Amino acid sequence: MKNLIIRKATSEDKVELLSLEQKVVEAERPYNASIKTKNATYYDLNHLLLDDDSNLLVAEINGVIIGSGYGQIRGSKKSLEHSTHTYLGFMYVEIEYRGLGINKMIMDNLIDWSKNRGVVDLYLDVYDANDAAIRAYKKVGFTKTLVEMKINLSD
Ligand SMILES: CC(C)(COP(=O)(O)OP(=O)(O)OC[C@H]1O[C@@H](n2cnc3c(N)ncnc32)[C@H](O)[C@@H]1OP(=O)(O)O)[C@@H](O)C(=O)NCCC(=O)NCCS
DSSP states (O other): OTTEEEEEOOGGGHHHHHHHHHHHHHHHGGGOTTSOSSSOOOOOHHHHHHOTTEEEEEEEETTEEEEEEEEEEEEOOTTSSOSEEEEEEEEEEOGGGTTSSHHHHHHHHHHHHHHHTTOOOEEOOOOTTOHHHHHHHHHHTOOOOOOOOOOOOOO
16 A cells, blocks of 8 residues: 555654544444443553563554554463463554555564564454454454453442
């Protein structure tokens, strides 16, 4: 795609990143009634921007940020063969640019970064009903594993 670049996010992008974060929250709201109606936030942006074990990327077209995604190297459960894994999050592409492979470009970039860091196990969380996201992740090679189950007893 002409003029599309995938680059590392910087502190200068913070205002746009905060706006994209809210779009991810709104995109996921239909899948989880427990998301706060006000002031719901997901990410520690300062940490993602400054931490050496994190890689926050943005997709930009003509200087405008239209997508995002991060990888973060984390310690794994003691029971697993791998001691570290890369967790992927903040996957977002503006509606008008969806279905064009931009998420795949961001994820391929994060997968390469992870491999270069010697980490070959990657994980992410996605709502089971988020069909578009699941299709996008399957396209990159991810398969379904753990299913989170919940119950709310307040009524
Ligand atoms: C999930 C998301 C990042 C995918 O981004 P994307 O750039 O559209 O992804 P890709 O183009 O790489 O792959 C999209 C695949 O999903 C499907 N898809 C998703 N949305 C689509 C759309 N609006 N139009 C067409 N296809 C779409 C297609 O099957 C496509 O695969 P294909 O190219 O083989 O047909 C994007 O849909 C999004 O931002 N959703 C809202 C936020 C969100 O739910 N994030 C995930 C949190 S876990």
